[in-house]
Amino acid sequence: MSDFCSNCMKVLGRDNLRTCGQCRFVRYCSRGCQRAAWSTHKTTATIETLSKWINAWRMSLTSWSLWALAPNASEKDKLSTHCFTLRLEDLAEVGVLPRTRIYELLQEEDVAQHQIDNFVGDVRGDHTVQIVVFSPGFLRFVYFSIRDIADRQAKELDEVKIRIRDGVPLALQQSVEAGNLLGHKAYLTFIAAQAIADGVA
Known part of the structure; x- marks a missing residue:
């Protein structure tokens, strides 16, 4: 403030x-x-609507972002260099993007320079997940820390975890379009069933 x-x-x-x-x-x-x-x-004062949406979807976004970012041993600094991003206007961008790409998107969307500067200067390290939610005229950041990051980073991704990570953009898009706040709860079961059917798990 x-x-x-x-x-x-x-x-x-x-x-x-x-x-x-x-x-x-x-x-x-x-x-x-x-x-x-x-x-x-x-225009920016109506961000309250976006804030309410984010609050309603917070638990779901937390799960989706963890699965999409999939921090592991091969990319120890991924959380400090990438953000989970949602462009809500038509869900054109859902997924993990480098901070450099988010910077470009913010400039393309004519976001206020002070907000861009705040984003550039706010690097929280490799233990914090950064979620960027934006649509024309609106921008919000959601952050949360991962306590067991060392355990996650010690492991490579197996085939099932890769499927989980790679399926997030489409599955989240379908959940948002359907207004399904609990779509993340069924997602892992769906991926597990697919992996078993394919003989992967």
Whole structure:
């Protein structure tokens, strides 16, 4: 949160600023400044809808992102160099992308420069999963740490885990399109049944 008014840019300290009731992020020194900024801020203020969607899907996104990122011995720094990404507009991008590609996407989507700078400067290391959710005009980051990362990185991926990882984009897309918050729970059973049928497991 900032210590300055997002409209007139006066530095007044957090306690002397009012928070936008929509996004709960931007701050103003007065109702006048808030009204003056509303025409440009109203689009980003509706990020509340995206936040509600992310909160509803949080557990599912956690599972999907772990399976897609599949941290293992051959890529110890994968979590610090890649993010699980969802472009919600038409689910055009679902999957694991390098941070450099996400940087390009953010520039293509005309995301505010300060948000791009925050993304570039926020490198959390190889023990934190980074999820990027965006659609035109909206951008959110979700982070969570993995406690047993050393155990995961000590193992190579077997054929079943590779199938799990590679199937995530399509399976997640189908879950989102169907509004199935619990699609991740059936996914592993589906992959296991496929592997058994193919004689892999």
